[in-house]
Amino acid sequence: MKFKSNLLKPRRPTRAIFVGNIQIGGGVPVSVQSMTNTDTCDVEATSNQIQRLVNAGCEIVRLAIPNDAALEGFKKIREVCIAPLIADIHFNYKLALGALEAGADAVRINPGNLGGAEKTRPVVEACRMLGKSLRLGVNAGSLEADLMERYGGPTPEAMVASARRWVRQFEDWNFDNFKISLKASDVLVTVAAYRQLSKEVDYPLHIGVTEAGGLIAGTVKSALGLGWLLSEGIGDTMRVSLTRDPVEEVRVAYEILRALHIRERGVEIISCPTCGRCQIDLFSLAEEAERRLAPLTKPIKVAIMGCVVNGPGEAREADVGIAGGKGVGALIKKGEMVRTVPEGELLRTLLLEVAELTGEAVDMEGLV
Known part of the structure; x- marks a missing residue:
């Protein structure tokens, strides 16, 4: 809302x-x-x-x-x-x-x-x-x-x-x-x-x-x-x-x-500043997601969180998001944890979900 x-x-x-x-x-x-x-x-x-x-x-x-x-x-x-x-x-x-x-x-x-x-x-x-x-x-x-x-x-x-x-x-x-x-x-x-x-x-x-x-x-x-x-x-x-x-x-x-809620275009990424609980390279993950999602035009909110402690709650208003853990992470939709994903697949999983939600092509080059 x-x-x-x-x-x-x-x-x-x-x-x-x-x-x-x-x-x-x-x-x-x-x-x-x-x-x-x-x-x-x-x-x-x-x-x-x-x-x-x-x-x-x-x-x-x-x-x-x-x-x-x-x-x-x-x-x-x-x-x-x-x-x-x-x-x-x-x-x-x-x-x-x-x-x-x-x-x-x-x-x-x-x-x-x-x-x-x-x-x-x-x-x-x-x-x-x-x-x-x-x-x-x-x-x-x-x-x-x-x-x-x-x-x-x-x-x-x-x-x-x-x-x-x-x-x-x-x-x-x-x-x-x-x-x-x-x-x-x-x-x-x-x-x-x-x-x-x-x-x-x-x-x-x-x-x-x-x-x-x-x-x-x-x-x-x-x-x-x-x-x-x-x-x-x-x-x-x-x-x-x-x-x-x-x-x-x-x-x-x-x-x-x-x-200011005046106009919305493309992907809004919300991500945490990281703390001692973060056990993944969130900086690189967020930057790469931002680069690949930049061409999209449909308004959508994407969360990229460093841990599962506050991730689901802080990402409650996001359409889709991920929260990192040690070696694994969680896929989150509307604040609910959907499934766990190996750390190496977090970016690919997120991008695929965004592509499905928006109906727009997402740059998947180099991701297996």
């Missing part, structure tokens, strides 16, 4: 926009985005990474287009990739125009470094003409000089003032097909900025903590910041920023959504 918490506030109502066929805002589930870290000029490597991201559950993919060569690469990638693609543009508005003409489903721009209204307006007009959406990206690291001076640095107030300025400008241009992001590497600054802006506008919000760091630091900062905002009903689409393979970003994003 799933716990219904009153700690989660209702989703903040927002208007709907689209990136390709993916709706953002308007009450639909929070979507998961990521960004390629390959050279966009390398069409094969980038296309392959996009496919890996899509397989992991990424719904929208962003690509950097820093120069004309990257734009040429993007054109070829667009021809072979059907996933919704966002062109990430800085400094050169003509690259945004080229990406839109090449089939980008949306563009991400920061007017603060694009060249002001004179160079931002052509991008807005192109989006309007082509029916494409835009992300207004406000970043603490590239705020307008006058706002930095007025607010004494990259404060939440300065970030919101920048967003407010450009929202008014877009509306003056009769353009409303956009979402907004307010990103900083500081969790508290990020949360404060989104909180404030969410009270002022009904445009969809893309949430994230930028430059969050490596796997551990980045996951912690993202889980805190994004989890905090999502628990308050703020956020329509999200990206976890990690200095890692972007597939890891997608996995972390779905774990954040799962932990």
Whole structure:
């Protein structure tokens, strides 16, 4: 039985926009985005990474287009990739125009470094003409000089003032097909900025903590910041920023959504931290199970416990699980011990049970 918490506030109502066929805002589930870290000029490597991201559950993919060569690469990638693609543009508005003409489903721009209204307006007009959406990206690291001076640095107030300025400008241009992001590497600054802006506008919000760091630091900062905002009903689409393979970003994003019971995708593994009672190599067992089960999409809870003392009880809510012993382990379903299994067969037994429950193929290579 799933716990219904009153700690989660209702989703903040927002208007709907689209990136390709993916709706953002308007009450639909929070979507998961990521960004390629390959050279966009390398069409094969980038296309392959996009496919890996899509397989992991990424719904929208962003690509950097820093120069004309990257734009040429993007054109070829667009021809072979059907996933919704966002062109990430800085400094050169003509690259945004080229990406839109090449089939980008949306563009991400920061007017603060694009060249002001004179160079931002052509991008807005192109989006309007082509029916494409835009992300207004406000970043603490590239705020307008006058706002930095007025607010004494990259404060939440300065970030919101920048967003407010450009929202008014877009509306003056009769353009409303956009979402907004307010990103900083500081969790508290990020949360404060989104909180404030969410009270002022009904445009969809893309949430994230930028430059969050490596796997551990980045996951912690993202889980805190994004989890905090999502628990308050703020956020329509999200990206976890990690200095890692972007597939890891997608996995972390779905774990954040799962932990808050907002969206569930794939296998949730619960495993004990081990103690002196553990007599099997639980670390390796859990890591290998996680690797082999990562491609699955059906929501299912799997328990991997180090001993039979607390294993059945702690795994009561799991669909299936195993608990280790000395040389043997127990197969558990819904908290009930089904049978004992030799230690060397625990992983194979678990994977077979998961495959049967989900109806999805599980990687059994090398297991007898």
